[in-house]
Amino acid sequence: MGFQHIKNIKVSGVSACVPKHIEDNRELELLGNAEQIAKFIETTGIITRHTVTGQDIRTSDMCYTAAEQLISELGWDKNDIDVLLFVSQTGDYILPATSCILQGRLGLSNDCFTMDISLGCSGWIHGMATIGALLQNGSFKKGLLLAGDTSTMTKSPKDKSSYPLFGDGGTATALEYEEGAEGLKIHTSTDGNAHQAIIIPDGGFRNFYTEESFIEKEYEDGSIRHNLHTYLDGPAVFTFGITKGPRSITGLAQHYDINLDNVDYFVMHQANKFLVEKVRKKIKVGPEKVPYSLDEYGNTSCSSIPLTMVTRMGEELRGKPLEIMSCGFGVGLSWGSVYFKTAGIVCPEITYI
Amino acid sequence: MKEKFIELFKEVLENEDKEVNMDDQFRDYDEWDSLTYLSVIAMLDDEFDVIIETEDFKKIRTVGDLLAEVEKRTA
Numbered sequence: 001m002g003f004q005h006i007k008n009i010k011v012s013g014v015s016a017c018v019p020k021h022i023e024d025n026r027e028l029e030l031l032g033n034a035e036q037i038a039k040f041i042e043t044t045g046i047i048t049r050h051t052v053t054g055q056d057i058r059t060s061d062m063c064y065t066a067a068e069q070l071i072s073e074l075g076w077d078k079n080d081i082d083v084l085l086f087v088s089q090t091g092d093y094i095l096p097a098t099s100c101i102l103q104g105r106l107g108l109s110n111d112c113f114t115m116d117i118s119l120g121c122s123g124w125i126h127g128m129a130t131i132g133a134l135l136q137n138g139s140f141k142k143g144l145l146l147a148g149d150t151s152t153m154t155k156s157p158k159d160k161s162s163y164p165l166f167g168d169g170g171t172a173t174a175l176e177y178e179e180g181a182e183g184l185k186i187h188t189s190t191d192g193n194a195h196q197a198i199i200i201p202d203g204g205f206r207n208f209y210t211e212e213s214f215i216e217k218e219y220e221d222g223s224i225r226h227n228l229h230t231y232l233d234g235p236a237v238f239t240f241g242i243t244k245g246p247r248s249i250t251g252l253a254q255h256y257d258i259n260l261d262n263v264d265y266f267v268m269h270q271a272n273k274f275l276v277e278k279v280r281k282k283i284k285v286g287p288e289k290v291p292y293s294l295d296e297y298g299n300t301s302c303s304s305i306p307l308t309m310v311t312r313m314g315e316e317l318r319g320k321p322l323e324i325m326s327c328g329f330g331v332g333l334s335w336g337s338v339y340f341k342t343a344g345i346v347c348p349e350i351t352y353i
Numbered sequence: 354m355k356e357k358f359i360e361l362f363k364e365v366l367e368n369e370d371k372e373v374n375m376d377d378q379f380r381d382y383d384e385w386d387s388l389t390y391l392s393v394i395a396m397l398d399d400e401f402d403v404i405i406e407t408e409d410f411k412k413i414r415t416v417g418d419l420l421a422e423v424e425k426r427t428a
Contacts, residue, residue: 043388161387197407221387236407238391243404274388278395 002336003255006132007183013174013346014317015070016310017062018050018167018297020352023152025049030160040164045273049167049298050352051152057353059090060098062170063146064105065351070172071106073346076142078107083134083143084114087123087302089331090150091116102146113140120198121269121330123147123302125188128173128338132184135177145173149301154200156225158216162232165272167298171306174346187252188336189244197236198331202227241275241329246282248337249327258339260285262323265313269328270294270304279327302328310350317347354427358420361400365392375417393419401427 025047031037041047052058063086071078084103091098099114113134119126127145135143148170155163202213213227225231245268253260266289268276273294280290291312293304300307305326309317316322321343329335363371366384379385394410397403403426405413413419 039388043391233407234387235390235394235410239394239404239407242395242398274391274395278398 002187002189003252004129004186005183005256006129006136006186008136008138008177008179008181009132009183010176010178010181011173011340011342011345012176013070013074014171014306014309015066015073015348015351016169016171016303016307017065017069017351017353018169018300018307019052019055019057019062021051021053021055023049023051023053025164028164030158031164043272043274044165045292045294046165046298047295049152050169052150052168053152058092059088059148059150059168059170060086060092060102062168062353063148063172064102064170065353066170066172067102067106067144067146069348069351070144070174070346073348074174076174079109081108081112081142081144082140083131084108084112085117085127085131085143085145086114087117087119087127087145087147088149089118089120089301090153099146119332119334120149120301121271121299121304122328122332122334122336124173124305125186125326125328125336125338126334127302128184129186129188129336131175132186135175136183138177138179141177143175145175147171147173147302147306149303151230151299151301154230156223156229158224159229161221161223161234162230165299167300169297169300169303169307171303171310173306182341185252185256185258185339186336187248187255189248189334191333194236194240194333197233197240197333198230200228200230237330238275240333241271242278242282244335245279245327245329248329248335249283249325252325252337252339256339258325260325263325263339264289264322265324266290267305267308267313267324267326269330270297270299270308271330272299301330307350310347314347314349317342317345319344354424355420357400358423361396362393362416365389365396373416375415375420377416378414379416379419397423403427
């Protein structure tokens with residue numbers, strides 16, 4: 001069924017960090033002439049993107065910065081952090097796990113449980129499910145979910161079906177055990193038979209990289225990329241998103257009798273505006289309840305939901321109780337939704353590095 | 354259904370004056386690009402409640418084939 005209610009958990013804070021460097025789609029020759037650029041921006045909603053292009057900033061650096069900021073504003077003692085999860089597909093090394101590196105760099109206790117989770121656009125949802133499961137029985141009390149990606153490093157600058165969509169970012173979400181808290185209501189799903197829809201073909205251990213991996217090829221749609229670049233089957237992913245996203249949200253609502261009218265914000269994975277608007281209309285929700293950060297930051301993979309919370313809902317998150325439904329969908333293919341309530345959480349302003 | 358389908362198809366192409374024939378290979382249209390493709394998927398879903406999976410869509414060549422597929426799925 002894919003539904004679970006994880007009780008005794010509360011969300012205490014969220015923070016985000018992106019690179020200072022901005023790429024502007026309005027000036028991107030790859031998109032074509034002025035008319036084509038305008039059409040792209042109107043459809044996708046993506047105007048600028050913060051990227052690591054030409055810099056040494058990596059996902060773990062952004063997650064580290066977001067985590068330090070959040071720990072400091074929460075006033076947490078680092079020795080009390082029992083769990084650190086790192087959700088990403090752009091970790092520092094093939095091995096060791098980046099969560100181990102971050103435990104050391106953040107100065108967390110050696111007793112901290114650390115683990116990497118390899119997921120993209122659904123990653124924050126699955127990360128919430130995992131950290132919730134680890135914290136719910138009260139043995140572990142405090143946890144950090146670090147989610148981020150440098151997706152632009154995996155995209156061909158000559159692939160207009162993917163390059164102009166993505167930005168980079170890292171986020172931190174703090175969760176705590178609290179007896180009696182309503183917790184998280186979650187739906188998760190996977191369709192591994194569609195894994196070819198978003199894939200970097202070489203460089204893993206199925207097809208290890210060879211000299212050929214670096215040879216660029218031109219494809220039917222005009223894009224040029226090599227086998228260490230991400231292939232994104234746009235139409236397949238679009239079809240998937242507009243079908244599975246709404247069903248995940250309405251399915252979760254039905255399963256736990258959640259009245260969607262009472263939800264303050266539907267925080268969606270920032271794939272592109274065209275897709276997210278389809279999802280919004282299918283779940284019959286007004287535009288005022290669906291915030292966007294993709295205009296400024298693009299599709300930031302597993303960062304996109306917390307990044308949207310920080311940059312578009314920060315004041316309200318800090319100031320008043322909210323009911324939030326979030327939904328992520330993408331590489332895997334993997335998708336899911338999380339429903340939770342907040343009651344004035346720590347949410348520092350976004351950091352640029 | 355045919356008339357409604359053609360009207361909507363022209364809307365997606367953003368060219369109301371376009372002459373659309375059943376034998377046309379729509380991928381050869383000047384107006385056709387990856388965003389048009391997404392718009393067709395969305396239009397079929399919105400207007401006909403039909404979702405054509407990518408594997409099936411790839412086999413469809415002409416406007417007539419597409420209409421036939423929609424008719425089959427709404428029958």
